[in-house]
Amino acid sequence: MAAPTNSLGLGVYVEVRQQIRAVQAVLRINSSVVNDDTRRPERSETQNPGRVQVEIHPETLHFVTSSDDCRSVFSLAPIRILPKTCNGLNWVEDEGLHMRLQLAGTREAGNQLEQDEAREKEELDFLRSTACVVVCGVCSGKVATNPCIFDRVLPLPSENWREMSETWCCHGNEGTRTFANRSLRPQERDCLVGNLYFLLHPSMLCKDAVLLTSQKGKQRSCGVAAEKSETLHLLCRRCRSSLGEAVADVNIREGEEWQAVHSLKLFKHSIRMQPQGEDPATKNVFNSYNTEFYLAKHLASLSQMNTTFKFILEEESSRQPYLLLWLLSSDTLLLTSDASPVGYSDARFHGYQHQRACDVSNAAQCSCGECGCIGDSEIKRQAVDAHRIVKVLYQTSWDEEGKRLHAQWSKDLSIMCIPLPKATCLELMLLLATSHQHTPASMRNMNGFKVGYLRY
Numbered sequence: 517m518a519a520p521t522n523s524l525g526l527g528v529y530v531e532v533r534q535q536i537r538a539v540q541a542v543l544r545i546n547s548s549v550v551n552d553d554t555r556r557p558e559r560s561e562t563q564n565p566g567r568v569q570v571e572i573h574p575e576t577l578h579f580v581t582s583s584d585d586c587r588s589v590f591s592l593a594p595i596r597i598l599p600k601t602c603n604g605l606n607w608v609e610d611e612g613l614h615m616r617l618q619l620a621g622t623r624e625a626g627n628q629l630e631q632d633e634a635r636e637k638e639e640l641d642f643l644r645s646t647a648c649v650v651v652c653g654v655c656s657g658k659v660a661t662n663p664c665i666f667d668r669v670l671p672l673p674s675e676n677w678r679e680m681s682e683t684w685c686c687h688g689n690e691g692t693r694t695f696a697n698r699s700l701r702p703q704e705r706d707c708l709v710g711n712l713y714f715l716l717h718p719s720m721l722c723k724d725a726v727l728l729t730s731q732k733g734k735q736r737s738c739g740v741a742a743e744k745s746e747t748l749h750l751l752c753r754r755c756r757s758s759l760g761e762a763v764a765d766v767n768i769r770e771g772e773e774w775q776a777v778h779s780l781k782l783f784k785h786s787i788r789m790q791p792q793g794e795d796p797a798t799k800n801v802f803n804s805y806n807t808e809f810y811l812a813k814h815l816a817s818l819s820q821m822n823t824t825f826k827f828i829l830e831e832e833s834s835r836q837p838y839l840l841l842w843l844l845s846s847d848t849l850l851l852t853s854d855a856s857p858v859g860y861s862d863a864r865f866h867g868y869q870h871q872r873a874c875d876v877s878n879a880a881q882c883s884c885g886e887c888g889c890i891g892d893s894e895i896k897r898q899a900v901d902a903h904r905i906v907k908v909l910y911q912t913s914w915d916e917e918g919k920r921l922h923a924q925w926s927k928d929l930s931i932m933c934i935p936l937p938k939a940t941c942l943e944l945m946l947l948l949a950t951s952h953q954h955t956p957a958s959m960r961n962m963n964g965f966k967v968g969y970l971r972y
Contacts, residue, residue, distance in 0.1 A: 526568075526579050527612075528590045528900065529956055531907075532849040537619040539597055542956045543570060543577065544612040544854075570613065572599040574620060586894045590853055594902060596620040608958050622849070635804065636671065636709075642801045643669040643707055647792040656788065657754035660720050663792040665705065672700065672710040701763075701778050712810055713760060716780045727751040728762055728773045748773055749832075749937070750780065758937045759786045785810045807943050812906040812972035816846040824930050828913075828922065829944065832935035837922050839945060842909035842965060850905045850969065853898050854954065904972055909965035910948050917964070944970075 527544035545568055571578035574596045579588040601618035608614060642648075643666055650660035700715065702708050708715040729749045748762035760783045764776040785805040819825055829839040913922040925931045936944070948968035952960055960967050 526588050526898070527853040528577055528851065529854070530592065530851040532595055532619060532622070532851070533845060534619070534622060534847045534849060539595075539617040539619050541577075541615050541617060542612055542959070543579070543615070544956075545579075572597070572602060572617075574599060584894070586896060588896045588898055590898050591900050592851060593900075594623040595849065595851070596622070608956075611956055611958060614958075639709060639801055640669055640671065643709065643789075648789050648801075649792050650782070651788050651790075652752040652755060652757060652759065653786050653788050654757040655752060655755040657752055658722055658725050659752070659759065659782075659787060660716070661722060664707075664716075664720055666707045667705040668703075669707045669709065672708050672715070674711075712785075712805070712813055713781050713783045715763075716782065718762075718774065718777050718780055721780055723774065725753055726759065727753050727756075728777075730773070748777065750782070757786065758940065759783065783810060807940065808947050808970050809972045811940075811944055811947070812846075812970035815841070815843060815908070815970070816906055816972075818932060818934070819843050819846065822932055824932050826925060826928070826931045828925055828931060828933045829941060830933055830935045831938045831941055833938070835935070837913040838941040839948075840911045840913055840918065840921055840925060840965075844907040844909060844967075846906045848905050848907050848969070849902060850971070851900055851902045852954075853900050905969040906972065907967070907969045908948070909962055910968055911965050912945075 525544065529542040529544060531540045532538075533540075567582045569578075569580040569582070571580065575592050577590045577592065579590075580586070581588075596619075598618045598620045602615050604614065604616040606614040647663035647665050649663055651657060652659055700708060702715045702717045704717045704719050706715075706717060727750070729751060748764055750759040750762055751757065752759055761781045762773070762777045763779045763781055764773065765778065783805075784802040785807055787802065788800045789802055790800050815827070818827070825843045827841040827843070828837055829841060830837050911921065912918050947970060948966070951968045951970070952966050955967055955969075
């Protein structure tokens with residue numbers, strides 16, 4: 517397979533659907549040459565355009581340019597593909613070569629499970645053995661008593677354990693229902709650690725450092741006149757950023773909020789927890805969590821728990837709709853060689869980065885055994901990043917089409933409304949817009965929606 521080119525901007529964009537073992541690959545080959553003075557395509561009648569030879573290997577993609585006999589090697593780790601299943605070849609101008617392949621296998625699932633377990637164990641060991649300082653993740657303002665020394669640090673069950681508890685017995689069971697209706701309340705000097713948050717007793721919190729705000733309503737199915745319950749949100753008094761929630765008894769009286777609170781839910785991506793006496797810029801046990809990770813896991817969890825794929829994102833105080841989300845997949849692995857776009861310089865993601873390069877310039881002299889190159893071509897081993905993503909279709913509800921679709925979705929009992937703080941809504945919109953621009957142009961739209969993703 518060859519594609520004409522003069523000046524090459526080589527790269528790869530690969531989406532891997534692990535459950536159906538499908539691989540959608542875009543081999544980015546920019547064939548346009550731009551003159552810096554005129555900013556117009558430069559044409560040469562005396563020189564023939566160069567060509568790029570593409571070679572597909574089980575674990576690598578090779579680009580060989582005829583003009584300088586240079587071989588660029590892109591690693592597909594942690595996946596393996598079946599080269600002979602290549603089909604659906606399509607050349608898209610100014611974008612590159614599109615193709616579909618079959619997945620042979622992946623090491624990502626096992627490695628990721630081991631990484632998740634190791635990260636959880638590291639968190640628990642840290643909290644059990646260290647006097648911790650808890651501060652706001654935005655302004656580093658003090659949040660909890662200084663220091664936090666826990667007598668018990670226990671892992672919480674999965675996020676959906678209450679909803680799934682009804683299926684533990686094949687028939688109605690009063691004991692199971694009673695157990696499921698009870699809340700897990702930490703005692704003093706307890707820390708209950710979940711996937712995205714941890715629970716503390718109210719006595720551990722500096723009440724002068726936080727604000728309690730009351731909002732009506734929780735996650736609900738659209739079109740259902742659900743009973744509204746009161747929730748209390750924790751805000752940093754210094755910067756007004758969201759820290760988590762205060763779990764309280766029902767029928768909270770005004771002015772007696774703190775008396776009703778029995779546990780505090782602090783989100784891992786909103787706070788910093790580090791050893792006492794350390795500089796604020798040093799180790800944070802929850803450094804690998806951020807808003808994008810939280811939103812991706814939250815959407816995937818809600819979809820699994822409620823068997824729904826469509827969501828309406830609302831601002832929690834005004835109920836103003838922001839986004840219509842349609843979850844496409846939560847099992848996709850994204851491999852890309854492009855530099856991270858604006859806002860993605862943060863390294864707090866659970867993924868792989870392959871930047872190993874051969875230290876010799878000639879394949880005949882290469883003895884590293886990793887390049888898989890033959891001949892005298894110059895070798896350039898390119899960096900490839902791999903991340904798990906939640907892929908979604910999204911649309912704002914502000915234009916006429918968005919308003920019409922929002923009115924239609926609001927009447928659907930299977931579609932869930934998700935209230936979030938305004939700052940989180942705006943951050944999600946920015947993350948999706950950035951990922952949308954990072955996707956190949958021919959893959960950015962589907963069924964009238966924009967395509968975006970969240971990494972986790």
